[in-house]
Amino acid sequence: MLRCTFCGRGAVYDRRYAGTLLCDRCLIKSVEHRFRRAVAEHKLIAPNEKIAVAVSGGKDSVVALHLIADYCRHKNCEVVAVSVDEGIRGYRDHSLPLARENAEQLGLEHVTANFKNTCGATLDEIVKAARRRKTRLHPCTYCGVMRRSLLNQAARGLGADKLATAHNLDDEVQAIMLNYVRGDFARLHRLGPIYQPREGFVPRIKPFREIPEKEMALYALLRNLKVHLALCPYAGSIHGEIRDFLNNFEVNHPNTKFMILRMFDRLKPHVAQALPSFSIGECLACGEPTSGELCKACELLGGLGFKRRKRLILSEPK
Template identity: 40%
Template sequence: MKCSKCGSKAIYHQKYSGLYLCKECFIKDVERKVRKSLGKKIIKNNMKIGVGLSGGKDSVVMTYILNKFFETIPNSEIVVFFVDEGIKGFREVARKFVIEFCERYDIKYKIIPLKEELGITLDDIVKIAREKNITLNPCSFCGVMRRKLLNKYALKEGCNYLAIGHNLDDISQAIMMNYIDGSIEKLVRLGKDAEHPLLVKRIRPLKYIPEEEVQLYADLVGLKYQKEPCPYSSISYRAEISEIIDKLEDSHPGTRHSIVSGFEKLIKHLDIKMEVKTCKICGEPSSGDICKVCLWMEKLGLRV
């Protein structure tokens, strides 16, 4: 097939748009959509964008594209944050990818070891929970902890925004899971950033890019990233939802886009605002009196 845009040899069929795209037009298409989703309010002078870079394909592609956009804009920059949770045999590899990537593209970066923040690694936290027979989902803990640390450092560095590498598949799955669970609070938190001087506004530059295209972009551009999954990853419910959405996308191309765009319309009309408090233990922003990380640390007898 020929590229629907330029007539060269197509390498990708974008079912939801009906287009066939060649390598160059595919790359342009991804970058154009990322640029559009950010808009002129973000891609402009005097911007500092914090970027959460894990070393996986999504955050690597996001950082690469953001760097491409911002390296030519005067007085603007991106700064990478890598949280090293302390997962033996896994995070050292990611760390190496992240450092090599940032040095290659001359991007400022900051490594945030959990050991320095909480005095303990995720491996040890999981071990202690097991020893004490306390149910702890490493992914849930890691999620709130990373969110907290990324915000803390983005604020410290004076970032205007914090970019997170969720792709279209991730976001449509999260929306669907919360629709099904009927969790209004989680839906609001997913769609609206609470306004607070201690919270850096989050952006999701890849929110309209399907995972398949993020992967293809990385491969076509020749980006290196960590391929193996986290040893703690156990995403059975999410995998179930992912399978459902994949199937629907297959029979009705555009399903993921309509889930996300419908949700964005919906959330604009919701009259719920999330309250933001400051954690009585660590002083970081929190939805409750004590933030979830400090609650866990207390529960595990690891109060810092």
């Protein structure tokens, strides 16, 4: 039997990038330690703050909800779980009950923002309309833009000081590589442990960006958390190609993902300098903050004949 490098118990995980083996207890301790270290190092959560946690019911967001709720209990912070129902039949309707169940288990308030109520269409309807019009945009483009905007609107409406998301190391490194490939300085600049945007935006924090996806999954499994494991039917696109490339590369060259992350963190101050200055106003259609006349969500929805409502409707769980 392979033994844990730290305590000698039976190992459950080969942390190849560090050359160590971990037992269940040491893996759990390590994930919790990295989360707390990131919070302390980047000053992500201050005492008495209100933290909105984006939770879909998937493994990463459920782990995030449990760890943030536990941490905040000791810091006198308030935590609210915020879900977005994009309207993906056979997928999101299965994951949201798990988001709700975990929030209830932790005694947290849980609210849901709904694409249909706010954007005038579910993601399934948006995708159908986009295919009819033969736009070349992938469903994840519509989904990502609307979801980010709804989460910000919900967090702001709840009076949250921060919006926490469960992005793990794999997510963050994929986003770095994708924005390099696209040459997208503006999006590259938004990556990092904390993004303090301009007025109208709630600061976004990512306390899990130094924890590999596999370790988040194993943590959920070892702590017996109730999570939704299915894959979104729209998953794919260039994100998938970059993920596969990075995973294959990591097999032959362990630690690649951490190296990309560290390199990006060193380059980030220079990325900020390369950005043109811009001012923030209100979207003419929905009133949300934007640097143009229309926010990206209204621009995308308008192109398909849908209209976003001015007011966000938050529903309490049934």
